[in-house]
Amino acid sequence: xxxxxxxxxxxxxxxxxxxxxxxxxxxxxxxxxxxxxxxxxxxxxxxxxxxxxxxxxxxxxxxxxxxxxxxxxxxxxxxxxxxxxxxxxxxx
Amino acid sequence: xxxxxxxxxxxxxxxxxxxxxxxxxxxxxxxxxxxxxxxxxxxxxxxxxxxxxxxxxxxxxxxxxxxxxxxxxxxxxxxxxxxxxxxxxxxx
Amino acid sequence: xxxxxxxxxxxxxxxxxxxxxxxxxxxxxxxxxxxxxxxxxxxxxxxxxxxxxxxxxxxxxxxxxxxxxxxxxxxxxxxxxxxxxxxxxxxx
Amino acid sequence: xxxxxxxxxxxxxxxxxxxxxxxxxxxxxxxxxxxxxxxxxxxxxxxxxxxxxxxxxxxxxxxxxxxxxxxxxxxxxxxxxxxxxxxxxxxx
Amino acid sequence: xxxxxxxxxxxxxxxxxxxxxxxxxxxxxxxxxxxxxxxxxxxxxxxxxxxxxxxxxxxxxxxxxxxxxxxxxxxxxxxxxxxxxxxxxxxx
Amino acid sequence: xxxxxxxxxxxxxxxxxxxxxxxxxxxxxxxxxxxxxxxxxxxxxxxxxxxxxxxxxxxxxxxxxxxxxxxxxxxxxxxxxxxxxxxxxxxx
Amino acid sequence: xxxxxxxxxxxxxxxxxxxxxxxxxxxxxxxxxxxxxxxxxxxxxxxxxxxxxxxxxxxxxxxxxxxxxxxxxxxxxxxxxxxxxxxxxxxx
Amino acid sequence: xxxxxxxxxxxxxxxxxxxxxxxxxxxxxxxxxxxxxxxxxxxxxxxxxxxxxxxxxxxxxxxxxxxxxxxxxxxxxxxxxxxxxxxxxxxx
Amino acid sequence: xxxxxxxxxxxxxxxxxxxxxxxxxxxxxxxxxxxxxxxxxxxxxxxxxxxxxxxxxxxxxxxxxxxxxxxxxxxxxxxxxxxxxxxxxxxx
Amino acid sequence: xxxxxxxxxxxxxxxxxxxxxxxxxxxxxxxxxxxxxxxxxxxxxxxxxxxxxxxxxxxxxxxxxxxxxxxxxxxxxxxxxxxxxxxxxxxx
Numbered sequence: 001x002x003x004x005x006x007x008x009x010x011x012x013x014x015x016x017x018x019x020x021x022x023x024x025x026x027x028x029x030x031x032x033x034x035x036x037x038x039x040x041x042x043x044x045x046x047x048x049x050x051x052x053x054x055x056x057x058x059x060x061x062x063x064x065x066x067x068x069x070x071x072x073x074x075x076x077x078x079x080x081x082x083x084x085x086x087x088x089x090x091x092x
Numbered sequence: 093x094x095x096x097x098x099x100x101x102x103x104x105x106x107x108x109x110x111x112x113x114x115x116x117x118x119x120x121x122x123x124x125x126x127x128x129x130x131x132x133x134x135x136x137x138x139x140x141x142x143x144x145x146x147x148x149x150x151x152x153x154x155x156x157x158x159x160x161x162x163x164x165x166x167x168x169x170x171x172x173x174x175x176x177x178x179x180x181x182x183x184x
Numbered sequence: 185x186x187x188x189x190x191x192x193x194x195x196x197x198x199x200x201x202x203x204x205x206x207x208x209x210x211x212x213x214x215x216x217x218x219x220x221x222x223x224x225x226x227x228x229x230x231x232x233x234x235x236x237x238x239x240x241x242x243x244x245x246x247x248x249x250x251x252x253x254x255x256x257x258x259x260x261x262x263x264x265x266x267x268x269x270x271x272x273x274x275x276x
Numbered sequence: 277x278x279x280x281x282x283x284x285x286x287x288x289x290x291x292x293x294x295x296x297x298x299x300x301x302x303x304x305x306x307x308x309x310x311x312x313x314x315x316x317x318x319x320x321x322x323x324x325x326x327x328x329x330x331x332x333x334x335x336x337x338x339x340x341x342x343x344x345x346x347x348x349x350x351x352x353x354x355x356x357x358x359x360x361x362x363x364x365x366x367x368x
Numbered sequence: 369x370x371x372x373x374x375x376x377x378x379x380x381x382x383x384x385x386x387x388x389x390x391x392x393x394x395x396x397x398x399x400x401x402x403x404x405x406x407x408x409x410x411x412x413x414x415x416x417x418x419x420x421x422x423x424x425x426x427x428x429x430x431x432x433x434x435x436x437x438x439x440x441x442x443x444x445x446x447x448x449x450x451x452x453x454x455x456x457x458x459x460x
Numbered sequence: 461x462x463x464x465x466x467x468x469x470x471x472x473x474x475x476x477x478x479x480x481x482x483x484x485x486x487x488x489x490x491x492x493x494x495x496x497x498x499x500x501x502x503x504x505x506x507x508x509x510x511x512x513x514x515x516x517x518x519x520x521x522x523x524x525x526x527x528x529x530x531x532x533x534x535x536x537x538x539x540x541x542x543x544x545x546x547x548x549x550x551x552x
Numbered sequence: 553x554x555x556x557x558x559x560x561x562x563x564x565x566x567x568x569x570x571x572x573x574x575x576x577x578x579x580x581x582x583x584x585x586x587x588x589x590x591x592x593x594x595x596x597x598x599x600x601x602x603x604x605x606x607x608x609x610x611x612x613x614x615x616x617x618x619x620x621x622x623x624x625x626x627x628x629x630x631x632x633x634x635x636x637x638x639x640x641x642x643x644x
Numbered sequence: 645x646x647x648x649x650x651x652x653x654x655x656x657x658x659x660x661x662x663x664x665x666x667x668x669x670x671x672x673x674x675x676x677x678x679x680x681x682x683x684x685x686x687x688x689x690x691x692x693x694x695x696x697x698x699x700x701x702x703x704x705x706x707x708x709x710x711x712x713x714x715x716x717x718x719x720x721x722x723x724x725x726x727x728x729x730x731x732x733x734x735x736x
Numbered sequence: 737x738x739x740x741x742x743x744x745x746x747x748x749x750x751x752x753x754x755x756x757x758x759x760x761x762x763x764x765x766x767x768x769x770x771x772x773x774x775x776x777x778x779x780x781x782x783x784x785x786x787x788x789x790x791x792x793x794x795x796x797x798x799x800x801x802x803x804x805x806x807x808x809x810x811x812x813x814x815x816x817x818x819x820x821x822x823x824x825x826x827x828x
Numbered sequence: 829x830x831x832x833x834x835x836x837x838x839x840x841x842x843x844x845x846x847x848x849x850x851x852x853x854x855x856x857x858x859x860x861x862x863x864x865x866x867x868x869x870x871x872x873x874x875x876x877x878x879x880x881x882x883x884x885x886x887x888x889x890x891x892x893x894x895x896x897x898x899x900x901x902x903x904x905x906x907x908x909x910x911x912x913x914x915x916x917x918x919x920x
Binding site for chain 2: 307308318320363365
């Protein structure tokens with residue numbers, strides 16, 4: 001099942017660059033793992049913001065939550081999830 | 093997987109009583125079928141409104157959509173769906 | 185460039201079934217053309233609603249508008265468009 | 277009488293892990309007591325968030341407030357309560 | 369238990385005066401009954417609007433819903449209910 | 461003239477208990493004075509929140525503001541005021 | 553006591569011009585009376601809208617409501633009222 | 645002085661094509677006049693909507709209102725106006 | 737041209753009294769100058785809040801911005817400006 | 829392709845003046861570069877706020893994001909972007 005996930009990064013601007021960089025690197029590593037596991041399918045940047053829109057696939061909302069909670073930046077992310085149904089045009 | 097479903101009935105007040113009654117009866121029949129199928133688990137009324145909050149269980153959002161679209165009142169319902177994850181306290 | 189397009193169908197419930205069916209069929213034909221042209225890339229149904237979320241690709245917002253305005257259901261659709269930037273993780 | 281209770285945890289990300297852990301443990305103990313008392317009937321996690329949706333039963337809003345205020349995390353919770361009426365389909 | 373009830377009257381302006389008058393009279397009669405039953409305790413008008421704010425007392429949200437649904441103007445009312453807890457200053 | 465006053469207490473959770481207690485005690489004393497002066501007529505707690513809804517009576521909005529500003533917790537309160545008109549059913 | 557009154561005119565565009573004109577004329581007459589009575593003190597147009605912002609003075613919200621309800625266009629107006637307190641800079 | 649003007653066209657989808665066309669043609673003529681008068685400086689289409697964003701220049705909000713009210717589609721437009729100040733970077 | 741200016745003071749409650757007092761005094765001085773210059777015409781307090789509603793007159797939004805930015809409390813104010821058009825009833 | 833960019837500066841009021849000044853100067857320099865590159869076409873100030881509205885031109889949302897992220901004040905800016913389509917009146 002697919003989910004649309006909107007995520008705003010609320011890390012304060014005064015966070016030291018090295019902390020910010022460390023989390024960003026770890027985030028990238030974990031995101032790659034989620035991609036390889038087929039959970040994270042697409043990721044876009046919302047222009048002008050430290051925010052992303054992602055297309056995720058997971059068996060259910062619980063598995064999705066576990067994936068999102070495993071992201072190193074999770075404590076600073078304001079996340080909203082929208083369940084997606086398959087459109088008849090894409091059922092085959 | 094469980095979903096919280098909020099549903100506002102937008103049928104206009106000037107709908108003839110017999111139309112209203114016919115749809116309500118059919119709605120009740122279909123809701124009973126969804127209960128017996130284990131899809132509709134709980135249903136509450138929002139006090140003061142022709143609105144309900146329902147707890148549904150379905151394999152995914154597509155199956156949920158099909159169940160909701162099968163309700164006779166569906167054309168008049170303004171529905172919002174919220175995916176629910178299992179809380180650690182309830183995982184056993 | 186990609187766009188996320190949210191579309192609510194406001195066609196009134198009392199629309200005659202044959203009108204509704206005629207537009208739905210034409211909509212499906214046009215959507216297929218937009219898919220073949222590479223403009224409509226993915227389409228989801230918002231569970232419980234006559235609403236969709238679509239992933240579109242178009243050279244710019246003007247081309248996107250022309251594509252959306254060409255949909256037979258366009259007069260009844262309440263559409264919001266969100267411009268998407270490529271995420272660094274997907275730049276290669 | 278049943279209530280739907282939405283609760284966002286606003287504890288800041290920089291809270292020391294041991295404080296966070298201590299409150300989480302105490303929260304779990306208290307929640308279990310509320311379950312045994314028949315006040316907390318179901319609890320879900322909102323996917324992607326440190327937020328929950330709970331189904332509570334209490335004689336009235338005052339008793340509900342006392343139960344919610346007894347949670348160790350209460351000072352950090354942003355809680356909204358919705359009173360639920362029994363749906364005719366569930367009256368027996 | 370007390371409830372704060374906000375009610376907007378959505379009856380269209382072009383409703384014939386005699387219909388409007390008939391419903392208003394019936395509404396007044398029913399409101400008086402609810403007062404005598406101790407369910408409707410106070411009623412205010414929102415200045416400038418065909419809207420009211422009422423203080424109701426009922427055993428629970430189901431009884432409140434039944435009282436509100438018994439109002440002759442109910443089909444045109446857009447009602448929101450807020451559960452009220454007793455404040456410590458008023459517990460004695 | 462009556463006013464409906466909604467008040468959210470924004471005092472941060474990390475406020476030292478003795479400060480919190482001192483202000484709560486002073487608040488209670490001042491609220492009692494406002495009751496005796498006939499300004500504060502009813503006070504409810506919004507369940508689950510450090511928020512109240514109050515029914516006040518004052519000659520005008522200026523006198524109401526002075527009363528609200530005299531509360532010891534005023535600097536932390538986020539207050540919204542709604543002017544209430546007498547409903548015809550209560551004019552005698 | 554002064555009030556800030558925001559008023560949106562919801563009269564449908566297809567209202568016959570002569571009906572519209574008749575109401576506008578009557579509205580103007582009544583507004584002039586309210587000015588002469590010292591109730592309507594200032595009136596602005598919200599640019600681009602059939603909406604106004606008015607500064608009213610009335611003994612209380614009940615008197616204000618009676619004044620607003622006496623406007624011939626009242627059935628089509630969506631009105632919101634904001635109670636104003638005298639600013640210390642203007643108390644003399 | 646410049647203004648940013650957002651305008652949603654609420655003309656119902658069932659408006660006869662010849663009415664719609666007549667108004668669109670007249671709208672275009674009037675818009676051209678406003679351009680030549682230096683009042684309408686830029687006009688964009690909001691993608692996916694029958695909505696526009698315009699950059700206007702007028703001596704004040706009253707003159708702007710008169711310009712907007714002179715548009716043949718004005719009765720169907722839902723318009724919001726935002727006053728713009730010159731940015732220091734553009735003051736010369 | 738007139739403007740309606742809504743201003744919320746976001747100065748944190750823990751600001752030292754002498755800082756708060758110093759700014760308030762300077763604010764009063766500057767406000768008086770703006771009154772004498774005919775820019776600030778009326779000022780109201782929003783009851784229950786550290787917020788004001790002001791009626792300003794300025795040649796355009798740039799002059800208004802300069803006036804508002806000259807207020808000593810400006811760094812803490814959350815200001816929204818609404819352009820006002822003269823109502824036909826007040827054109828003479 | 830053009831974009832409308834709304835930007836609120838959330839730099840806290842207690843930021844030291846020299847930090848604020850340094851960033852403002854750098855911001856001005858970078859904005860000038862973006863103007864010369866044809867990316868920033870117009871910039872307005874929202875009256876009363878430390879906010880701007882800008883008209884940008886960029887090949888796509890990714891290029892726009894890179895331009896916005898290059899602004900020295902970016903970490904403190906709350907930015908929203910709206911894609912603009914060319915209006916038929918301006919197509920030539």
